[in-house]
Amino acid sequence: MTTKFTPDHEYIRVEGSTGIVGITPxxxxxxxxxxxxELPSVGKVLKKGDEAAVVESVKAASEIYAPVAGTVSEINEALSGEPGLINTDPESGGWIYKITIADASELDGLLDDAAYAELTK
Incomplete structure (x- = not known):
């Protein structure tokens, strides 16, 4: 299992041909x-960089972009009733959607742990 990051603070945890997408801590x-x-619909086809979801906080609304191209295969229904899971457990229970990755080579352009740590320090 590999985790990659975007400069916009999304993560994608890769398990085979599936990516689990959320926002970073x-x-x-x-x-x-x-x-x-606002969750995407299952079956939605996304290009890399497309708006996939929207997260609203007490401060602002923030678009969540697709880190890679693919098709939404599952959404985290728990967030509908408990959006705060993103705050308490962003990398596990607070994932937003799963995507079937169309082109795994797109992962190469994303940040690894060290590069993301450098970006956020």
Whole structure:
């Protein structure tokens, strides 16, 4: 399992041909208390960089972009009733959607742990 990051603070945890997408702890901390998540629809086809979801906090609304191209295969239904999971557990219970990755080579352009740590320090 590999995790990559975007400069916009999304993560994608890669398991085979599936990517689990959410926002990083850094991003949720900057946003503050998450009060609403607009989830994508299952089956939605996304290009890399497309708006996939929207997270609303007490401070602002923030678009969540697709780190790679693919098709939304699953959404985190728990966020509909409990959007704060993104605050309390952004990398596990607070994931936003899963995507079937169309082109794994797009992952090469994303940041690894060290590069993301450098970006956020």
């Amino acid at each position: 850094y991003a949720q901390n900057a946003l503050g208390d998450i009060v609403f998540v």
